[in-house]
Amino acid sequence: MNGTWSEWPAVIATVGSVVVAAYVALVALFYLALFVVAFRTLRADSDIPPFHYEELLHSSFSPPLSILVPAYNEALNIVDSVRSLLGINYGSYEIIVVNDGSKDATLQRMIDEFDMFEVKHQVPWSGLPKATKPVRGIYRSRRHPNLVLADKENGGKADALNVGINLAHYPYVVSLDGDTVLDPDAFLKIMKPIAEAKPGEEIIACGGSVGIANGSFVDRGFLGGDIRLSRNRIVVMQVIEYMRAFLMGRIGLSRMNMLLIVSGAFGVFRKDWLLEAGGYETGTIGEDMELIVRLHRLIRRKKSKAHIAYIPDPVCWTEAPEQLRILKLQRIRWHRGLFESLWRHRGMILNPRYGRIGLVSMPYFLFVELLGPVVELCGYALLVAHLLIGDINAAFSALLLASMVLYGSFLSMGAVLLEEWGLRKYNRVADISRLFWWALSESFWYRPIQTVWRCRGLVQAILGKRQEWGEMVRKGISVGPGAGGGGGR
Numbered sequence: 306m307n308g309t310w311s312e313w314p315a316v317i318a319t320v321g322s323v324v325v326a327a328y329v330a331l332v333a334l335f336y337l338a339l340f341v342v343a344f345r346t347l348r349a350d351s352d353i354p355p356f357h358y359e360e361l362l363h364s365s366f367s368p369p370l371s372i373l374v375p376a377y378n379e380a381l382n383i384v385d386s387v388r389s390l391l392g393i394n395y396g397s398y399e400i401i402v403v404n405d406g407s408k409d410a411t412l413q414r415m416i417d418e419f420d421m422f423e424v425k426h427q428v429p430w431s432g433l434p435k436a437t438k439p440v441r442g443i444y445r446s447r448r449h450p451n452l453v454l455a456d457k458e459n460g461g462k463a464d465a466l467n468v469g470i471n472l473a474h475y476p477y478v479v480s481l482d483g484d485t486v487l488d489p490d491a492f493l494k495i496m497k498p499i500a501e502a503k504p505g506e507e508i509i510a511c512g513g514s515v516g517i518a519n520g521s522f523v524d525r526g527f528l529g530g531d532i533r534l535s536r537n538r539i540v541v542m543q544v545i546e547y548m549r550a551f552l553m554g555r556i557g558l559s560r561m562n563m564l565l566i567v568s569g570a571f572g573v574f575r576k577d578w579l580l581e582a583g584g585y586e587t588g589t590i591g592e593d594m595e596l597i598v599r600l601h602r603l604i605r606r607k608k609s610k611a612h613i614a615y616i617p618d619p620v621c622w623t624e625a626p627e628q629l630r631i632l633k634l635q636r637i638r639w640h641r642g643l644f645e646s647l648w649r650h651r652g653m654i655l656n657p658r659y660g661r662i663g664l665v666s667m668p669y670f671l672f673v674e675l676l677g678p679v680v681e682l683c684g685y686a687l688l689v690a691h692l693l694i695g696d697i698n699a700a701f702s703a704l705l706l707a708s709m710v711l712y713g714s715f716l717s718m719g720a721v722l723l724e725e726w727g728l729r730k731y732n733r734v735a736d737i738s739r740l741f742w743w744a745l746s747e748s749f750w751y752r753p754i755q756t757v758w759r760c761r762g763l764v765q766a767i768l769g770k771r772q773e774w775g776e777m778v779r780k781g782i783s784v785g786p787g788a789g790g791g792g793g794r
Contacts, residue, residue, distance in 0.1 A: 325684040332673055333716065339557030340719050346556050347617060347723060367500050369397035370492065370573070372479045373469030375462050376402055380409040382624065384418045386485055391449055395492045399451045401469045406438075406459025415454050419446040431471045431576075433584040437464050443472075462569065463585035463592035470584055473576060480593075482570045485621040486518060495573055498614045509575040510600060511614040512559075512567035514551040516730065517544050518622035534736035539632060541743045542751045543625045549720035552617055552728075559615035563666035565601070565646075567613065569593035571621040578603070578611075589649065591642020598650045601662045618728060633758050640762030643675050648766075678759035685753060713748035720744070 372390055376383050383402070390400050404412045415421060421444040438460035446452040455468055466480055477499070479492070495513045502508050520535030535541060551568075558564045567574075569592065582599050585592045597613060604611045626632040647654070647670060654671055656663040721740045724730065731737055 321683065321687045321690075325680055325687060328680050329684070332677070335669070335673070336553065336716050336719075339553050340716075340723070342560050343553050343556040343617075343723055344726065346560060347552070347726060347728070367396050367493075367496060368477050369475040370395065370399075370477050370479055370496070371469070371473030371475040371576070372398055372400045372481060373466055373473070374400065374402045374481045375405055375465035375469065376407065376411050377405045377459070377462070377465075378407045378409045378411060380407070380411045380414050382486075383411055384414055386481075387415070387419070387452070389486045390481075391452065392489065393487060393492050394489050395496075397475070398492070399453065399474060400449075401453045401455065401472050403455045403457060403465040403469050405457060405461070405465040412454075412456055416444060419452055419454075420448050421446050421452075421454055431473065431580060433467050433471055433580060437468050437471070440468060461587060463587045463589075466592075467584045467587070470576065470579055476576050477573055478576050478579065479571075479573045480569055481621065482623060485515075485570055485623050487571075487621045491571070491621060492573075494618050495571075495616050498616065499573070505610070507609065507611040508614050509578045509604075509611045510567055510597065511573050511616060512555065512564070513571045513615075513621060514555075514617050515547060515568050515570045516622045517547060517625045519625050519627065521622070531732050532730045533733070534731055534739060535627075537627050538743065539629060540625050540627055541739065542747065543632070545717045545720065545740060545744050545747065548724050549717055552723040553716070553720050555615045556617055558666065559613070561661060561665075562612050563661050563669075564613050564615055565597050565662075565666055565670055566594045567597055567615070570623055586649075589642065589645045590638055591646045594642065594646040595649060598646055598653070601659070602650070602653065605659050605662070629754075636755060636758045637762035637765065640675070640678075640759040641766040643670065644763060644766035647671055647675060675763065678756045679763070681752070681756045682760050685756070713752045714745050717744035717747050 374383075374386065374390070379386070387400065387402060402415060404415070424443045424445050438458040440455055440457045442456045444454040444456070446454075453472065455472060457465065457468055469480075470478055477496075481487075491513065495511050498511060499508045516532070517535070517540060519537065519540045520533040521531075534544065555564055555566070572593070578600060579596075582596065582603050586595050586599075589595050600613065603609075626635055647667070650667070653659045653663045654667045659667070718741060721737070721744050724740075725737060731740070
């Protein structure tokens with residue numbers, strides 16, 4: 306009997322290793338399929354001639370845009386962000402900056418830099434059903450008639466976006482973060498699928514990729530010269546993460562109309578659909594994903610063939626955390642937002658009424674994105690268990706380790722390849738080499754750290770603990786020409 310009981314730890318460790326290895330292998334196969342779809346899409350898009358976007362600029366099919374910029378304590382970057390928006394290549398657009406009760410000089414910097422005056426007359430209001438925090442004042446620029454500033458009490462990003470939707474005049478609204486800097490042709494590219502939609506084809510939202518600006522410099526609101534990779538290893542790992550998430554994940558899901566996230570940093574929406582969906586939900590952390598899921602529900606309820614698209618090329622650039630402490634708070638918050646979105650719409654999971662969204666996309670985000678860190682953490686624990694058990698099963702230990710390395714590092718290296726093949730934002734051989742090296746190292750230090758943080762976020766969300774938000778420490782992404790880059794210092 307004693308001999309039988311003494312074998313149980315080894316049996317459990319072996320069975321657990323097989324389960325984890327099988328899970329990782331299945332997820333890796335799924336990502337491999339997304340990789341193939343993304344590669345084919347990028348190769349097809351690379352054949353589009355540059356003058357195509359110039360034709361779109363002068364086309365009557367390019368609808369006017371209302372660009373919404375919620376800003377909270379963005380005094381360092383808000384002026385550069387707005388300048389980049391004022392210089393974009395697009396026909397008709399307005400810019401609505403919403404100061405969400407900032408404690409720094411965001412409001413005054415906007416007023417001073419753009420010569421803004423308070424508007425006393427009544428401002429058009431779309432009338433979202435959700436009440437917003439009180440608006441203290443509306444300002445307009447004397448130098449730029451299409452630039453508007455709303456000053457309101459603090460209510461969070463979703464509340465600020467709802468104020469922007471209410472103030473918007475145009476049929477399409479764009480949500481942007483206050484610290485973003487755009488490529489000049491970003492809006493032409495992101496509006497291309499909307500402007501060129503075939504008769505009967507309806508695109509109600511479109512997302513674009515997000516790049517990390519740490520390491521580059523901003524010249525008059527635009528990234529100047531070549532895109533440079535930061536020397537900060539924490540930033541480099543985030544660059545790789547963003548490549549994997551945007552180039553590999555979202556392209557493939559979008560092609561099958563299963564995209565559940567349009568980044569809050571850069572996305573365009575049909576205003577009438579936003580109003581019908583009720584705007585952004587203010588009671589959740591992940592307001593961007595929650596809105597997209599709600600739009601998918603609305604599509605199914607209306608029996609519409611509307612599509613939510615994703616374009617990899619229109620990059621907006623943002624400042625990423627350079628300290629592990631700030632990055633930890635960000636990732637815990639993101640994972641809590643993912644849990645809240647899935648929990649709010651749990652009735653869609655594995656529900657055939659919602660088609661591929663219910664049967665494929667929602668389960669993917671549940672079992673891979675949300676619960677994946679739990680499985681990975683179990684895998685690390687099993688590796689330790691094999692070392693502690695006297696009778697080590699070397700074969701299963703090697704299988705588990707190999708599968709986890711393949712799942713992490715090789716997928717990240719594939720994302721770097723997609724960037725190099727399709728977009729070529731990083732032109733220096735040294736930058737590409739560093740991206741490959743750090744991608745290879747991901748499974749041995751960065752991914753385990755992320756796994757622990759995400760598991761912590763999941764536990765906090767389940768227990769309903771109060772979110773520790775913290776504040777993003779901004780250095781500012783604008784530095785002088787010829788500098789080595791803000792992110793590398």
